[in-house]
Amino acid sequence: MTNTLGRDWDNFDAYLFDIDGTLLNCSDAVHYFAFCETLENIAGKPMTLEGVTAHGNTDVGILRDALAGAGVQESAWRPSLAKMRDSMCRYVEDRKHEVCVTVMPQVHEVLGRLSARGATLGVATGNLERIGKIKLEGAGLLHYFRFGAWSDAFEYRFDVIASAISKVRAAAGENAAICVIGDTPADIRAAQQNALPVIAVATGIYSFEELEQARPSLCIHSFAELLCAV
Numbered sequence: 001m002t003n004t005l006g007r008d009w010d011n012f013d014a015y016l017f018d019i020d021g022t023l024l025n026c027s028d029a030v031h032y033f034a035f036c037e038t039l040e041n042i043a044g045k046p047m048t049l050e051g052v053t054a055h056g057n058t059d060v061g062i063l064r065d066a067l068a069g070a071g072v073q074e075s076a077w078r079p080s081l082a083k084m085r086d087s088m089c090r091y092v093e094d095r096k097h098e099v100c101v102t103v104m105p106q107v108h109e110v111l112g113r114l115s116a117r118g119a120t121l122g123v124a125t126g127n128l129e130r131i132g133k134i135k136l137e138g139a140g141l142l143h144y145f146r147f148g149a150w151s152d153a154f155e156y157r158f159d160v161i162a163s164a165i166s167k168v169r170a171a172a173g174e175n176a177a178i179c180v181i182g183d184t185p186a187d188i189r190a191a192q193q194n195a196l197p198v199i200a201v202a203t204g205i206y207s208f209e210e211l212e213q214a215r216p217s218l219c220i221h222s223f224a225e226l227l228c229a230v
Helices: 030-043 059-069 074-094 107-116 129-139 157-172 185-193 208-213 224-229
Strands: 014-017 024-026 101-103 120-124 147-149 178-182 198-201 218-220
Touching (some): 074 129, 101 129, 107 120, 157 185
16 A cells, blocks of 8 residues: 555644545435436426536536536526525525435544544535535534535635635644545545645545545545554
8 A cells, every 4th residue: 555645644734524425425315406406497407417427526516517418508507606506505404304424434533533633624525515514514523623615616626625725724824734535536636736645535436446546645445544554
């Protein structure tokens, strides 16, 4: 297992965690149908996310890609983007009781260890803020995180990570050592594009081998490997 982190995994000043597939998994379809209803309202016809890459994308990026695939001109939906975001969030909020989350193995242990060491923890996610917080609250994880970088204002994960870096610098200092943790090649690329080391964890839909091909700083099968390495 190649490790190019440059330090022990638990010795960074700050960590930026992806949510879905990394910290937790949602077994419901509430978030999915929030997309479908919002897209239908814009396109004027039933829509799904068939053919759209969702994992590693952002909520805004998924809306964009789905509408482009359906042939809806950007000029027809871009002015309504704020309403689309709000529509998705209200859909999930109205069905909050249906959201069913499972915390990935050893997540509490890893977050607890990093918190005890005084690390600054944040989320850098493709979720819209109101939706992401519902998931984290349901998983009992929200209290670990000092801040969040969400997709409300960003279509690309690179920009989400860049926003998170600014928040880390404000919270932990300009020279804070930052590590990204995610479960998709998109997480790896976004970290690399922002010149950050990245730990890839194969707890989402991508295999260990697929993640390794993107050359993360460290690739693990699960968080248990980190704890065993201590």
